[in-house]
Amino acid sequence: MRKYTVSLLIALLVPALACAAPNPKLAMPEFAGLAQKATESVTITLDTALLAMAGKFLDGNDPQDAATKEVIKGLRGIYVRSYTFDKDSAYQQADIDAVRSQLSAPGWTRLVETRSRKTRANVDIYIMIDKDQAVGLALIASEPRQFTIVNIIGAIDLDKLHKLEGQFGVPKLDIDLSKTPAQGPAK
Amino acid sequence: MNDAALDLLDEYLAKARSGERAALAVLVHAHQRSVYSLALRMLGTRDLAEDLTQDVFMQLNGKLKAIESNKHLGFWLRQVTANRAIDQLRRRSRVQMTSLDEEHQLFSAEDDSDPLLQRHLRGLLSDLSPPARAVLLLRYQEDLDPLDIARTLDMPINTVKSHLKRSLETMREKISGMQRTRCEDHST
Amino acid sequence: MSQDIESGMRAALRPVAPSDEFSQKLLAQVVADPPARSKSFRLVSQGARPLGWWLTASLAASLILAVGIQQHLQEQRLRQSGLEARREVLQALQVTSQKLNLAYEAVKSQSTSLAGEKPGV
Numbered sequence: 001m002r003k004y005t006v007s008l009l010i011a012l013l014v015p016a017l018a019c020a021a022p023n024p025k026l027a028m029p030e031f032a033g034l035a036q037k038a039t040e041s042v043t044i045t046l047d048t049a050l051l052a053m054a055g056k057f058l059d060g061n062d063p064q065d066a067a068t069k070e071v072i073k074g075l076r077g078i079y080v081r082s083y084t085f086d087k088d089s090a091y092q093q094a095d096i097d098a099v100r101s102q103l104s105a106p107g108w109t110r111l112v113e114t115r116s117r118k119t120r121a122n123v124d125i126y127i128m129i130d131k132d133q134a135v136g137l138a139l140i141a142s143e144p145r146q147f148t149i150v151n152i153i154g155a156i157d158l159d160k161l162h163k164l165e166g167q168f169g170v171p172k173l174d175i176d177l178s179k180t181p182a183q184g185p186a187k
Numbered sequence: 188m189n190d191a192a193l194d195l196l197d198e199y200l201a202k203a204r205s206g207e208r209a210a211l212a213v214l215v216h217a218h219q220r221s222v223y224s225l226a227l228r229m230l231g232t233r234d235l236a237e238d239l240t241q242d243v244f245m246q247l248n249g250k251l252k253a254i255e256s257n258k259h260l261g262f263w264l265r266q267v268t269a270n271r272a273i274d275q276l277r278r279r280s281r282v283q284m285t286s287l288d289e290e291h292q293l294f295s296a297e298d299d300s301d302p303l304l305q306r307h308l309r310g311l312l313s314d315l316s317p318p319a320r321a322v323l324l325l326r327y328q329e330d331l332d333p334l335d336i337a338r339t340l341d342m343p344i345n346t347v348k349s350h351l352k353r354s355l356e357t358m359r360e361k362i363s364g365m366q367r368t369r370c371e372d373h374s375t
Numbered sequence: 376m377s378q379d380i381e382s383g384m385r386a387a388l389r390p391v392a393p394s395d396e397f398s399q400k401l402l403a404q405v406v407a408d409p410p411a412r413s414k415s416f417r418l419v420s421q422g423a424r425p426l427g428w429w430l431t432a433s434l435a436a437s438l439i440l441a442v443g444i445q446q447h448l449q450e451q452r453l454r455q456s457g458l459e460a461r462r463e464v465l466q467a468l469q470v471t472s473q474k475l476n477l478a479y480e481a482v483k484s485q486s487t488s489l490a491g492e493k494p495g496v
Contacts, residue, residue: 054460114481209443224390
């Protein structure tokens, strides 16, 4: 009887496990208390419908708009939370850790980790790959008076994001996807 | 009006020019306040202002093909309204301003409006010659700069500037007089 | 003081709306009248046309106007939403690129300092 119970459980769980595709969408906290303290805050929530609408109003004849249109073509969501304060340490690391901890989940790989003593800026960039394609990007940037979280969902074409250089000042990161570490929990 | 709304009105103009009546209605709706207000403050009574407004928009019906953009439409409406009002006033021996009961319709009734300043403005408007009145209204109601006023009224720019300068001086004198009276009232 | 007077005059001279009744009749007449006819006559006295004609034309024009204005307002709202969405997309990508730049600068300066430490360089 126990054998059957175990087998039944495994039979029920395996498909569930197999179907649990990685989810690139991060759960963003409200940050309500921080928004009130901040001198500037940027909150952007663009889902599939809004991205499609924005796409209609991007002018194909304008170089910046045309490049932007290309980048957002396969995207399903762009989420930004950015807060600027007028003094150092106005926010707690715990505020960001709630988001960072989600990037330990299976599927996320840390692509870049930078710690600058000069600017006191820390930037972590994570990517989620599914079937050899980037399906999610997460960026956490923290500076003494500012932090920013960006979550982009969908078929991210890093090459096209790369080509935005000159339009938004996006730098060449020289990141070769073929050399991306094997999928596994981020360190 | 923001850029998006202005672009939309250009589209409606194009539709109106090709015969779409609904598009013409939208344009009339968008511009009627400005035309009516100019007519009312030039001519002083509601009846005359309504007549002039009606005439201007009926005239527009026949001129649509020549109007190139919504901006051009605004210019044309102001030009026709102001010049026809000036002509009407010149034919009348004395300007009949609105009776006291209708006074509130002449000016904006919004929270930041000053009723005492409005009274002086009413006096000023009735004292001014028709062209000078048109200059004042195009400047402070329509927010046109002196060059655009000169083009609208086909008037030398120095004349426009001179009218504006004298109008402001008159208003300043009226307001100073009012303030002196207030002080005297308080001191008695 | 001049600026106060001028701003007072601007406030007092903000455009005022005609009565709803006049507005309706004006729109009805403009819409009903075919183009190139610029003959004008007083709305109040109604001219030579029978009242029934006016009522029908007025009703038809009101309906056309109501639909036209509704469409216009809806298009304007959609357009504003679309432009706002566009603005947000551009802002989001700008923020992303600024932070990517931070990472780039850090990586670049690290590479430069590492290169400086290499012997013989």
